[in-house]
Amino acid sequence: MVTRDQEQIIERKLAIHRVADEKPTREQIDAFIAEHEFPLSESTYTTFVYRGPAEAVYLGHWIYGLVSAQLFKHVEGTDLWYLVMELPPESRIEYKLQRMHHGKMEWLLDPLNPHRASDPFGENSVCHTAGYEVPEWAKPDPEARPGTLKELAFESEALGSKRHVVIYLPARFRPTRRYPLLVVHDGPEYLKYSGLKTVLDNLIYRLEIPGMIVALTQPEKRLLEYANHEPHARYLTEELVPFLEKELPLLKAPQHRGLVGASFGAVAALSTAWRYPGFYGRLLLQSGSFAFSDIGEHQRGPAFDPVVEFMNAYREDPKSVSEKVFVSCGTYEANIYENRSIVPFLQKTGMEIRYVEARDGHNWENWRDRSREGLSWLFPGPLWMVYE
Amino acid sequence: MTSENRTIWLLGPQYHAPTLGDRFKEFGIPDGPIGVVTAGWQEREGEDEELDGYLDGRSCDLELYRRADQVFRSDPEFREAHREMQRMLREVEGLYELRLSYVVESVRRLLVAEGSKELVEPEQEHAIEQLRELDAWHLRRIVEIRSAFEEAWKPLEREVIAKQREAVKGLLADAPAVVITGGHVAVLLNRLRLFGMSELFDDKTVIAWSAGAMVLTERVVLFHDHPPQGAGNPEVVEEGLGLCPGIVALPDGGKRLDVNARHRVASFARRFLPDACIVMGDGDCISWNGKTWTAHDDVQRLGLAGELETVTSW
Incomplete structure (x- = not known):
């Protein structure tokens, strides 16, 4: 003392x-x-x-x-x-x-x-503080061949509106090859604030993850659509993914299909996988707002009502929804308690779980800094075998 | 020309700073098509316009990746047997990795152990010897599995493989040289072995780099000191074709290895003795004439004392 x-x-x-x-x-x-x-x-x-x-x-x-x-x-x-x-x-x-x-x-x-x-x-x-450095792999690397972004508009029946999705195609994309698919919640924010394109370009170039196609989605009413909203899950799973599988050369097995989300986006990713168990073989859940109540009313405001209802139901009856789940959270954020708390429930289901913490807060650079460990664990690249 | 007097040229990676064009001119290869193996590029096999330019438009892709696909498609019985062999090899590899992690860790700890030199050094040497023995054991297991498969299935005698091999032989008939690019080292080695390519290269100059260089040596060693997952312990993954003995080829070794970590460098170099662990960086070039190795310009090897050493000939 x-x-x-x-x-x-x-x-x-x-x-x-x-x-x-x-x-x-x-x-x-x-x-x-x-x-x-x-x-x-x-x-x-x-x-x-x-x-x-x-x-x-x-x-x-x-x-x-x-x-x-x-x-x-x-x-x-x-x-x-x-x-x-x-x-x-x-x-x-x-x-x-x-x-x-x-x-x-x-x-x-x-x-x-x-x-x-x-x-x-x-x-x-x-x-x-001492020991922290912005990771090299998160900085633009002139040697890394850049992937490309293209926007597509997509009419969603489930959500009743037109949706804009940005598609990332890896460098050296070949229509004759088949790629894994990553569906990202809050895609534009991941691009803008977490430097996701730079991260993908670098990790693919370094062979730490395979070349992959990434669908960067965005909500219209985030608090509604991301809070265990059935039409959102249906939109991704029954509309967007089948459409992309038709249009793009994708590997069509669960182990090649992943969902990513941070904060409320992580709730959306988990709840989508929960509604379609086994469809998404890989989940990257960052600083999820996994609010729950053991007793009495929760204090997080009405937007969290459906989240608490979902999390309480999941904790009551945890199910295997995916194969591998990477969970990360900052120790300086309020969500740390909820993230630490959900891990044993996820583990109980037999899914392969990796949980990491960092001395950071609820922010996009924390999510950027954890992305290499998460993505390379969920989608290991051919680094060990390829010598160009 | 026979395998005794032909030259094998190993180049540094050609990804960022290709030197193939200049080297090809220097080598003075006689007229004729140049057989090209791009099977390590997998689905990108044959996308070799740039490569063809460096070879003065003389390249002739042998299409080993595509030919292997065709073999597996048209000979399902063989494909299943081959798949089973690969499964066994993967299983054995997992067992090797399990043992390897403990032995590598003990070597690393012993190399930094404090105490009387006369007591510590024999322990270090013995631990490294255990590592060599484990590598040798693993290679024996691989060869056993592969030999049993070859004995049972006689791949080169199967009609569809023999037919493809004959076609490749035809393409190479007037070729004075063969070029083998980098890429996925196991895929490349598999394809070369499937069609018994060593014999077809017998009288030709060979130019190779990266994975292409690795498969020509006696031992293919996978390495990376900072993978995003796992400990990064170097692994012997397979016997190479053995066309150029005496080295372990480490393409891009300056980037993939922590060459300033003396103990890692020393244990790597000592583990693979008597072979020289050659760091093949951009622009590097070494050649094997059947008797000796020659380095053209400055080429470095991992030194037994833990530092990089420049080599000239050995």
Whole structure:
């Protein structure tokens, strides 16, 4: 147990304290900022710094279990603010600064941190602690031959509307060859925020997964369609997949057919497989919103009613719905409890399950960073056998 | 020309920086068609326009992948027997991998073990010897299974195979050289063996790279230090055709292997002694004249001390 006194001793050793404790001049603060990269990582301590006019500054983050707004300390007589947090190594944390100025609270990207991540709600600043690096295979590789994307419009009877699906064809696509099929929920977001095309290009080029065809789907009413919605499952399984199998050279066995989803998309993937057991032989479920209630009412809002009903039914009577299921979740996200909880139920069915955790949150880059391990386990490539 | 005085040229990978065109000119191959084996490319067999350009438009694809498909389609009895042999080989491979993981781990731990040199070194040597013995045992099992199959089914005497082989022989009649590309090493080796190609190459210059180079050696060793799944333990997967002895070919070894990890490099090199483990990178070229190996430009091998060593001839 580290006492408060010990904490203070440790804190005295950090770079920020060597500056802050000396009533620094403007020039000394300038030099301190110029000399370091922020957030500043020292051992297990991370120092967030803000410089500018403010009445108060907070760190706004999405780490489940920590107070979501962490108050910065003000260095008296200066415009320097800082917050020291002890964060585990290999962590990746998305955050924003909250600044109280002229009595108004505003959200800011950290001006001292160039690392950013995007999601459908905008940008966040990103803090990496020691040991975390953006994976090489997630960065564009000029040597990797790029696959192609083409959009098709598809009239769905089940959903009663026209659907747009983006199809990824691997580099060196040959109509004479047969390919596995991956159906991805929230496809455009996976492309835009998780760099899925780059990941596919690289993993296929490196032979870590086979050349595959990927159908990137998108919902119109996400909360409805992804929450164990029978027409959604029917659309994918009875309309889209048969259509693609007719139009494209696909391998037509369950082990060559996969569903991918994150968050609510993972619920959609699992529930679709549940409605059509055995049809999809591979599932990649990332940070699933697998809400359930053991007793009483759940507290997740009405959108979760059908999810809770589905998960409670599944937990009551777990069924084998696929052959191999890869489940991943960030330890800093609220869904960690639900994901840890579902794993034994999935295992009980005899399906082959792999579950991994990472020190990350509920975000697209976490899902990107887990995709190599998931995809190469579900669809092993010919890496070991092919020498070009 | 006979197999005693012909030259076998092994090149580095041709994927990013093809050198075949320049090398082909240097080799001064006499007139005539160049037999080409692209069976390792599987469904892409025959998509060899670029290759044909490097060979001055002289390429003649032997279509071994397509011919094998035709054999399996028209001789279902043989296909089933062949499939069963492959199943047995896979099963034996699984058993080998099981044993291999423990032996490789013990070698790795012993190579970093601290203690008296005179006590540790014999243990290291003995552990590596166990690894060699396991590899040799595995190869014997493979040869037993394959020999039993060949004895029972006499593939080269089956009508459909003999017919295809005769056609290939005809294509090679005036060919002074054969080119074997990379690709799926097991598929390539299977096709070459199915049609008894070694004998048909007997009097020809052979140019090969990547998987093509691997299948010409005595032992085909699969390797990758950082696969996304599994431990990445090098595996002896099959006997090669044995046309060029004395080396283990490691195409793209500089990328596939962690060549800065001294203990991994050392254990790899010691395990496959007396063969030289040759790292075939882009632009590399070595040749075998039936007696000695010659490296053209700088070519590297895995050194027994754990570093890469430049080789010239051996």
